[in-house]
Amino acid sequence: FRRVLFRSPDEVIAINHITNEMVEHAPYIEKVLPDFLNFIGKNTLVGHNVQFDISFIEKDAKKLNYEFNNDSIDTLLLARETFPDFKSYKLTDLSNKFSISHMDAHRALSDVLATAELFRIILREQDK
Secondary structure (H helix, E strand, O other), X not given: OOEOOOOOOHHHHHHHOOOHXXXXXXXXXXXXXXXXXXXXXXXXXXXXXXXXXXHHHHHHHHXXXXXXXXXXXXXXXXXXXXXXXXXXXXXXXXXXXXXOOOOOOOOHHHHXXXXXXXXXXXXXXXXX
């Protein structure tokens, strides 16, 4: 099995700035997936381009014989629907547009906090 993060090609490293050295001691998916699935329970997952992440979870859950069928809400799709005239829907660009703090893009906590704030902004806009 692979580690949670795997050897990344140069173009991926250029996007997320996560190097192979940064993840060389990452735990194996068999170790972290049960804890993650327990943590999320049956809750709906909210994320920016969340289907990308879910595809990895689904694949590994199936391989390891875990059930994973949580609903999800994608702020990328919601942003495109709510703000159809924007030129970019990258989380960093939307964060800049809405003055959302997102100092450490592509790091879990920063991405989660930015996505949560973006989700609140989208919901407020849709309530208008």
